[in-house]
Amino acid sequence: MVETGCKLDRYRRESGPRPTLKKPGTLPVTKRFALTADLPKPPLPERRPLSDKRHGRERLDDYAWLRAHNWQEVFKDTSLLDPAIRAHLEAENAYQKAVMAGTESLRETLVKEMRGRIKEDDSSVPAPDGPFAYGIAYRAGAEYPRFVRQPREGGETEILLDAEKEAADRPYFSLGGASHSGDHRWLAYAYDDKGSEFYTLKIRDLETGEDLADVVEDTGGGGVWSARSNGVFYTRLDSNHRPSRVFYHKLGDNPQNDALIYEETDSGFFMGVGKTQSDEFVVIDIHDHETSECWLIPASNPAAEPRLLAERETGVEYDVDEGGGTLYIRTNASGARDYKIVTAPVDAAGRDEWTDYVAHEDGRLILDHFVLKNHLVWLERREGLPRIVVKRLSDGEEHSVAFEEEAYSLGLSGTYEFDTTTIRFTYSSLTTPSQTFEYDVETRDRTLLKTQEVPSGHDPHDYVTRRIFAPAKDGETVPVSLLYRRDTPLDGTAPCLLYGYGSYGITIPAGFNTNILSLVDRGFVYAIAHIRGGKDKGFRWYEAGRRRNKANTFTDFIAAADHLVAENFTSHERIVAEGGSAGGMLMGAVANMTPEKFGGIVAVVPFVDVLNTMLDDTLPLTPPEWPEWGNPVLSGEDYEVIASYSPYDNVKSQAYPPMLVLAGLTDPRVTYWEPAKWVARLRELKTDDNPVLLRTNMDSGHGGASGRFSKLEEVAFVHAFALRLMGKLA
Numbered sequence: 001m002v003e004t005g006c007k008l009d010r011y012r013r014e015s016g017p018r019p020t021l022k023k024p025g026t027l028p029v030t031k032r033f034a035l036t037a038d039l040p041k042p043p044l045p046e047r048r049p050l051s052d053k054r055h056g057r058e059r060l061d062d063y064a065w066l067r068a069h070n071w072q073e074v075f076k077d078t079s080l081l082d083p084a085i086r087a088h089l090e091a092e093n094a095y096q097k098a099v100m101a102g103t104e105s106l107r108e109t110l111v112k113e114m115r116g117r118i119k120e121d122d123s124s125v126p127a128p129d130g131p132f133a134y135g136i137a138y139r140a141g142a143e144y145p146r147f148v149r150q151p152r153e154g155g156e157t158e159i160l161l162d163a164e165k166e167a168a169d170r171p172y173f174s175l176g177g178a179s180h181s182g183d184h185r186w187l188a189y190a191y192d193d194k195g196s197e198f199y200t201l202k203i204r205d206l207e208t209g210e211d212l213a214d215v216v217e218d219t220g221g222g223g224v225w226s227a228r229s230n231g232v233f234y235t236r237l238d239s240n241h242r243p244s245r246v247f248y249h250k251l252g253d254n255p256q257n258d259a260l261i262y263e264e265t266d267s268g269f270f271m272g273v274g275k276t277q278s279d280e281f282v283v284i285d286i287h288d289h290e291t292s293e294c295w296l297i298p299a300s301n302p303a304a305e306p307r308l309l310a311e312r313e314t315g316v317e318y319d320v321d322e323g324g325g326t327l328y329i330r331t332n333a334s335g336a337r338d339y340k341i342v343t344a345p346v347d348a349a350g351r352d353e354w355t356d357y358v359a360h361e362d363g364r365l366i367l368d369h370f371v372l373k374n375h376l377v378w379l380e381r382r383e384g385l386p387r388i389v390v391k392r393l394s395d396g397e398e399h400s401v402a403f404e405e406e407a408y409s410l411g412l413s414g415t416y417e418f419d420t421t422t423i424r425f426t427y428s429s430l431t432t433p434s435q436t437f438e439y440d441v442e443t444r445d446r447t448l449l450k451t452q453e454v455p456s457g458h459d460p461h462d463y464v465t466r467r468i469f470a471p472a473k474d475g476e477t478v479p480v481s482l483l484y485r486r487d488t489p490l491d492g493t494a495p496c497l498l499y500g501y502g503s504y505g506i507t508i509p510a511g512f513n514t515n516i517l518s519l520v521d522r523g524f525v526y527a528i529a530h531i532r533g534g535k536d537k538g539f540r541w542y543e544a545g546r547r548r549n550k551a552n553t554f555t556d557f558i559a560a561a562d563h564l565v566a567e568n569f570t571s572h573e574r575i576v577a578e579g580g581s582a583g584g585m586l587m588g589a590v591a592n593m594t595p596e597k598f599g600g601i602v603a604v605v606p607f608v609d610v611l612n613t614m615l616d617d618t619l620p621l622t623p624p625e626w627p628e629w630g631n632p633v634l635s636g637e638d639y640e641v642i643a644s645y646s647p648y649d650n651v652k653s654q655a656y657p658p659m660l661v662l663a664g665l666t667d668p669r670v671t672y673w674e675p676a677k678w679v680a681r682l683r684e685l686k687t688d689d690n691p692v693l694l695r696t697n698m699d700s701g702h703g704g705a706s707g708r709f710s711k712l713e714e715v716a717f718v719h720a721f722a723l724r725l726m727g728k729l730a
Contacts, residue, residue: 043091055636075196096693110716116456117514129416143707171699176221181229188223195666195701227299241620268623323371336360409511428512470563495726496570502533502553503582505542531556580604588647609674610646655688
């Protein structure tokens, strides 16, 4: 249960006026920094036109053949990939390697720097649960953590699961979750060893340290324990990678005989399974991006029929927790756009029995909530400022947890226990390393448990963090968070990495990031554009950047770039724009719209073939994504809106800046062929000699490399690309 937030106003400016300087001009795209004097010839895939006609409009897709017809099988066994497709991806990898030749030493230096900021034998502060306290710990040099526990009052640490050992000899390994049973006897854990996010679920006997023979394949990751600790609930993915069914596995049984608890027949909805803080109920959560529905099962009776809390209604969202026989429901029902919290009896049958408990306030966005025995806790964002609020259940007294810095990231991590007055939260800013606090909601005592260590050293006073506001074309102002060294010249000559996302209501926090310091220490200004499509300014900020308003996301990002130049933080030819996934779509859109305003573009697993993907209802995420983007299958208007900005469909004959594109072969979220097709079309149509690099990780999916150190190589590659564009190779 973690959410993040960042303050949106009043960033501290440096003391003293800045000199008024002449704004640098914008260089033509064709005059940008060259990566090499003599670039090798890039791969040019064969054109095999495929026609598609919808709503009276016909399109030709020359590179549709890069989509493997057996993509479901490839996710599980990459050796089944069409040899012609593999040959093309490998040719692209060879090309980007050749173009980036000469950066090897720089990348090694960057990895060394970033690794030097990681405490290699780091560990979390153990969280108490009954007789034990549970946490994670790394040994020096290990890519993956150990799950550990110790007696609550202190004592010898016991290793429950060594992920480094489990990952041995696997090129990719990712834990999907690890949860101990209520009786502390068992550990349910799940892992993905291909990057496809099909997780294998196993059960470990913590008395013997051995895994049971029970192995459940193709799960959504992790499991939820029954009250008696004799079985777990889990979701199973279908062949199209959708979590369509919830099962219950009883320890010792053959997984093929697991009981089907619930099946969702509408492919437009995601599904997950969780548990209330009280451990009284298992919760089946069904949702898309604007509608949700919850079913409750008594945790003490896995065989009970799930009970519907409130029937789904388009546009109405809710989630639930329970305490003392009362349900506490966060919802946007009845026009509560920024959410409210209502109560209901545990046997409530529909919204008619809901009673407002924390009233809706316009502009106060309630992000998350949970219930302790005597307190309700929630995380909210008011005027962009996140804070934790506590309400005593006995008398309704409220108080908030306050912070002094003007911009920060806040995570509410909660607690294992229900009958407690202590919670935990994490806090950081662009200059302040992450801190873990324990907070007593009754006495209001706040205890700092841990501050993130930076072994190679970090002095916050060497850096400046700011928040500026970029004027948008329609009169709105777009918050932009900044980080730079105090000695960085603000005369338009500094290079800038401008990051953006702007989808799904996700707010990008202004949190501490040790990796970005390698750019900032080399003179970069680091900027985060808090554009529409996120919830930085409340739910309205999200609504104004989705579906038929999606263009605001792109123009906001361009406005941020313009304002950075107008305020002399940088110049257009020195801006390297970066975004990943839906943020990669942002990169593709702004590259088509205003390529002259960026000196380089980095698109990580970019969602760029938006129209084709939203027309293909066999793909894992397409039906659940229609509420976010529109349904071009049924709606001609949605088709035209998406077609107007889909990066792949809008590549044109013009000059583009140098571009780096990253993909993962087994990525189920943004399939590898989207960036591959996009790069092919860019090469075909662009009029300049700037390189477009496609780097496909043949052993991973959406998240890239899985180990904490192996990830650094990918980050270093991106940083080296940006540094080389800016002529900084040292």
